[in-house]
Amino acid sequence: MRLSSLLQAVGAVAIFNIGLVTAVPSGHSNRYSHHHHEHSHGYGNSTLTKRTRQYFCDHANSALVASVDEIKAMLTTTIDRTTALEAFVRNPPAHILQHEQLLQSTFYTFEAIFGRLEYGVQSGKAADSISRVQRILAIATNMKTGLEGIVGNQDLEIYCSDAWLVREDRDGDIDMTNSYLYWDNRETRTEDYAENFETVHGACRDAATHYAWVNPSLSSSKTTSGRTNVMTLCQDNVADWITRYNNGKTIESFSKQTLSGQTPQVSIDSFQGQTMSTAMMHEFTHASAIVGTPYLIDESCTLTDGSTVKAYGWFCISQLGQNAPAQAINNADSFSIYATAMYLSLDDWSYGYPREIPSVTNPLNTGIAALMTHTGP
Structure with missing residues (x-):
């Protein structure tokens, strides 16, 4: 889900050209890709219908x-x-607080996604940990x-x-x-431009593996800068998302379920791109108009077979x-999955699936201070 020009697939090798990003449905090898160009924005509430009608989204307005x-x-x-995690990393309490189960869940999940956390004044590495937590908080x-x-x-x-x-x-x-070259035919366009897919x-119409993409910098007559972030939600997936929304299959509904202990195990990956909200969460991280600058990109990953x-x-x-960790905090899917995990449950998601954290029975002798071991310099 991203910028503008060339796209790549998750299972293959994502390539940047001019600034384009694409997304692919969960379970497919292609999910997102990155490109360069600036513009793109979207919805609100009461006036959303008006904003989306000209962008062919009137049928999807409710969703x-x-x-x-x-x-x-x-x-x-x-x-x-x-915010609670930042406070802990800055100055971990001497004893366990009642909300420690929630804090443990946040700590373990954050550490798995954005790197080991050193905390407390006794740690010379605490500053880097605080900086990473603050970066995610700012995003x-x-x-x-x-x-x-x-x-607006x-x-x-x-x-x-x-x-x-x-x-x-x-x-x-x-x-x-x-055969993969397409021309920009928007009414808001101010200059000739072709997307190379x-x-x-x-x-979208050619590859079922794409579910969304963002071009971060296309020409536009609507802005003072003459540039816009353009987000495209692929039509086939929009239809699927609307059906799931109408059937009550939303992230909110999943957040009300007990996810740990289910058979088969629930994977955090199973939520990504399966609802319009999780797909757009990832895409918005690529849009400077929403998340500011620097916006997030799709970093590279090396698989077990050595491919990138x-x-x-x-x-x-x-x-x-x-x-x-320095790349993790700038990676779009890292943030998207972290935000999804934070909302879904109080479970520890540090293994990619939910694991229940027992509630504290003896707050003076058990809990986060005893369970976390990164207390040294």
């Missing part, structure tokens, strides 16, 4: 409004829990603020179809040598967290 509201709820929870805060003002944001355009891409340019010419083998792909899904984001 869009609900999804944006759900993302804001996810971000609120993420902000609250990460969540900026995104929530951006979404609060999304209705002229720097973002959201489409529920790739119909704004056409095969012929203004002169009616088609590049017969590249060759790397990911096509736009974009860092989507638990395997890759946990590898980044373990081996490259």
Whole structure:
């Protein structure tokens, strides 16, 4: 889900061209990709229908409004829990507080995704830990603020179809040598531009593995800068998301369930891209109009066979967290999965699936201070 020009797939090798990002349904090898270009914005509440109608989203308005509201709820929870984590990392308490079960869940999950946390004044590495926690907190805060003002944001355009891409340019010419070249046919366009989807083998209409993508910098007559972030939600997936929304299959509904101990085990990956809210959560991290700058990118991940792909899904984001925390905090799927985990349950998600953390029975002798071992310099 990202920027503008070339796309790549998760299972293959994601390639950046001009700034494009794509997403692929869960379970497929392609999920997101990155490119470069600036513009894109989206929804609000009462005036959302007006904003989306010109972007071919009128049929999806109810699901869009609900999804944006759900993302804001996810971000609120993420902000609250990460704020508590920052306070702990800065100055861990001498004894266990009643909310320690929640704090443990946040700590373990954050550490698995964004790298080991050193905490307390006795640790010379605490400053780096605090900085990483603050970076994630800032992303969540900026995104929530951006979404609060999304209705009036002229720097973002959201489409529920790739119909704004056409095969012929203004002169009616088609590049017969590249069947994946499409021209920008938006009414807001101010200059000729062609999206090249060759790397990911096509736009939404060509590749069932794509579910969304963002071009961060397309021309636009709607903004003072003349640029917009453009988000495209792939039409087939929009239809699926609307059906799931109508059937009550939302992240909010999942958050009310007991997820740990289920058979088969519930994977955090199973939620990514399966609802409009989780798909858009990832995409919004690529949109400077929503999350600010620097926006997040799709970092690289090395698989067990030595191949390099974009860092989507638990395997890759946990590898980044373990081996490259500095890259993890800038990786879109790392943030998206973290926010999803924060909202879903109080479980420890540090293994990619929910594990229950027992409640404290003796707050003076058990809990986070005793269970966490990173207390040395």
